[in-house]
Amino acid sequence: MKVKKDLFSQSRILARASKHIRDVFDLWGYEEIFLPAVEEYSEQLRDGLKITYNNAFYLVKPDITSQIVVNLKNGEPRRLCYISEVLKDGINGRWQAGAEFIGGSDMQMVLEILSLIITLLERLGIENFYIDIGSIMVWENALKDVSEYREEVFLALKRRNFGVIEELDIPDQKKEELWYLFNFRGRKSPCNRLNEIVENLNDERVFIDFGTIRFYPYYEDIVFEVYSSNVGHPLGGGGSYRVGSMKACGFAMNLEVIAGLARLTDEDGRIILKGKSWSAYEQARKLVMEKKKVRVI
């Protein structure tokens, strides 16, 4: 993590938000996972800092979802959550809070993960946010008869530059179809799967946007991005993927961004214990055992 001007006040902001986030994860029944900081290099792992040690390659703090994919090939359905730092672009760290639902049915996992995100943000006092849902399969299907141009079309999507598609040697009718997908954003689309998600979530802040694509190779179909008009960065995102023979859906939120947006009311009910003697600690121990918040001053 980069050295902050005031590491301790930044840490306090992250810790305060993390406490609420962990509580929401727990309420939804997600089990916190603690992954190793260093993983043996694998092409499946994303991000992280590449290092060599004893003639072997390793990654320090890689992307958590890919780390789970590498480590958990098969097994029981799981609901996992984490708060961890991921290294991107070398030594630049980013704190993430995320969750993965592994081994459920497609619709159940997407609905639960998106519901979890909505409650998590609301718990942090963030009401002004949107979730845009897209589908990789919609694009794969649209590109079936022009699959030789898949790379160019995904580049156009990444840059949101339709000019790249206009220059391709494909029929005008296909260009029109891609143009429609490129610019579609609404709550009812030609994709029934996405319509069903939006209808079942029943939240005005959720939209279908075919232009929403996340460029991580493990995503198979549904992808989504969470954002707010109050901040220029995405708050987070995620999508559906596969772990061994099981399907999964997960998300990661940028902890520093959501902690910065959080509107948490001051904690109340903390019992302040004053005393000239150290006996205040005896009383504090009793109160803590009763799950009461204390501070000895």
Next chain:
Amino acid sequence: MKTRFVIPEGRLKDPSIRLLKRLGVDVPLPSGRELVVETEDYIFFFAKPFDVPVYVEHGIDLGIAGSDVVEERNCDLFIPLELPFGRCRLSVIMPGDHVVKVEEMDGFRIATKYPNIASRYFAGKGLDVEIMKLHGTVELAPKTRIAEALVDIVDTGRTLRANGLVEVEKIMDVSAMLLVNRIAQKTRFTMINELVMRMKQLLKEGTS
């Protein structure tokens, strides 16, 4: 809510302002050392070309920057249009009396304002070079013998000739690009799409 647009200082400033004017968007020139100018619908920021992508990535709605800068900064933003000005190329350059092929530059010291592009380019050719970041007047580096070659913009080639330098190999073509903040693209979907479409139509008609 006003649209926030960052305009690059330097050689892209005037054509950017002209293009916006043709779209019916008047950009008032800042007086003195002002960096921000407001109109009824827009707030214009005037920034160093290298900083434009950073401002757009971090929340300014729109901006214009060269593709060299966009590539170097590698920011997370949308690039919906290539604009027909600021055209030049980014190249490997050497003193005219010590020219070698790029493939023979293993171990060379390369001076540049573009350390990320240069690193990727030489690494892509399997060459181990030392990249030296400079902030301007890169042409001095070979003259003062602190670097054997440089990576820089070539426009007309006059500066190179005046300094006894030659272009050895082109790395990329460069032109101005329209940049859009990823979140603004969603939260101001209609306004930005309309602006991009109008700009695109204007460029198609060749009236930029």
